[in-house]
Amino acid sequence: MKWRYLRGTARAYLMSIAFWFGLACLMGSQYGVLNRQHLWSSFVQLLGMASVRGFALALWTPPIFYLVGKYLNFSRNRWSYVLACVLGAVPFVLLHSGILWALIPQFDDVQHVYVARTFHSWLEIIRTAFADQIFIYIAMVVAAHAYEYLKRLRREEREKYEYQQALVASELQALKMQLRPHFLFNTLHGIATLVDGDSKSARAMIVKLSDLLRTALDRDQVDLVSLQDELRFAKEYLDLEKMRFGNRLKIEWLIPPATYGLLVPQMILQPLVENAIRHGVSSAREGGWVEVAATQRDGILEIQVRNNVGSKTSSGTGVGLRNTQARLKYLYSGDASLHLTVSDDRTATVSLILPALNSQPATMTRHHGQNVA
Numbered sequence: 001m002k003w004r005y006l007r008g009t010a011r012a013y014l015m016s017i018a019f020w021f022g023l024a025c026l027m028g029s030q031y032g033v034l035n036r037q038h039l040w041s042s043f044v045q046l047l048g049m050a051s052v053r054g055f056a057l058a059l060w061t062p063p064i065f066y067l068v069g070k071y072l073n074f075s076r077n078r079w080s081y082v083l084a085c086v087l088g089a090v091p092f093v094l095l096h097s098g099i100l101w102a103l104i105p106q107f108d109d110v111q112h113v114y115v116a117r118t119f120h121s122w123l124e125i126i127r128t129a130f131a132d133q134i135f136i137y138i139a140m141v142v143a144a145h146a147y148e149y150l151k152r153l154r155r156e157e158r159e160k161y162e163y164q165q166a167l168v169a170s171e172l173q174a175l176k177m178q179l180r181p182h183f184l185f186n187t188l189h190g191i192a193t194l195v196d197g198d199s200k201s202a203r204a205m206i207v208k209l210s211d212l213l214r215t216a217l218d219r220d221q222v223d224l225v226s227l228q229d230e231l232r233f234a235k236e237y238l239d240l241e242k243m244r245f246g247n248r249l250k251i252e253w254l255i256p257p258a259t260y261g262l263l264v265p266q267m268i269l270q271p272l273v274e275n276a277i278r279h280g281v282s283s284a285r286e287g288g289w290v291e292v293a294a295t296q297r298d299g300i301l302e303i304q305v306r307n308n309v310g311s312k313t314s315s316g317t318g319v320g321l322r323n324t325q326a327r328l329k330y331l332y333s334g335d336a337s338l339h340l341t342v343s344d345d346r347t348a349t350v351s352l353i354l355p356a357l358n359s360q361p362a363t364m365t366r367h368h369g370q371n372v373a
């Protein structure tokens with residue numbers, strides 16, 4: 001901590017010296033007269049005077065910035081604060097003039113010789129330069145306030161950004177927590193229908209469900225996963241539903257291998273295929289089918305989940321689709337979308353459009369064109 005403080009102080013003084021030395025050189029070159037016959041000596045003299053004046057000003061700049069930053073909160077008492085700033089000009093003029101009196105030799109323009117320093121010569125410096133020094137002091141104070149307000153503005157913007165990020169993360173986490181009970185409830189309801197008639201399948205579904213929940217918990221800390229992993233999770237969920245519906249459920253995967261490495265939100269497919277099951281095979285006496293397809297073009301990944309629509313309408317709340325739309329909003333800020341259409345032949349299509357973000361290359365058992373029924 002002490003080393004950081006010393007390093008910050010040294011950096012402040014170096015920046016101050018560099019600024020005031022450069023400004024003093026510009027002012028000296030404007031008002032100073034270079035002797036063409038003794039160009040080098042007059043140039044060295046000009047640099048020397050600029051160095052002294054730049055050092056004298058640089059000496060007070062960091063303390064003024066420090067005091068403004070420390071006591072700016074007292075500006076709420078406006079008149080007292082303004083009075084303190086105004087009175088600060090007095091010690092600044094006295095001390096700054098004293099430094100110039102101590103560092104710059106006194107030169108008698110009449111006799112063209114250097115003379116000894118006296119108290120009168122110090123007062124003469126104050127008398128002839130106090131207006132310029134007060135102007136410089138005001139400029140320093142104004143610059144210190146501008147710098148402090150800029151720092152506070154940047155800090156507030158950073159805190160606001162961090163707060164918004166934390167809020168989005170908490171809302172996204174809440175959406176995840178909302179999705180899991182919904183998924184668990186629907187699956188347990190399916191298991192309950194098999195307990196009396198097919199207890200063996202019910203026990204197998206419970207084991208499969210525990211594996212799915214373990215996988216979901218292991219992926220809790222990540223928002224994006226590869227399409228390969230998401231397809232694997234969706235396939236395991238559909239295997240679970242396959243135990244329930246048997247041959248009544250037909251599943252087809254149309255996934256090009258080139259899309260396996262693209263990033264998608266975790267558990268983004270599960271609510272879509274769950275919705276397809278609920279409105280398809282579970283509400284159709286003759287059974288149904290689900291098709292999962294993916295295409296990539298022009299930096300866009302489109303995933304479609306298609307299913308037949310049963311003769312009975314489901315009374316579901318639609319939590320899965322609403323949850324998916326909300327997660328897309330938080331993760332992609334309008335760059336992703338979800339569309340649901342139902343054609344005249346009673347085929348429902350959910351289109352998920354995402355930016356095609358690449359992850360590490362992955363390998364996966366081919367699903368392209370495969371009927372997993």
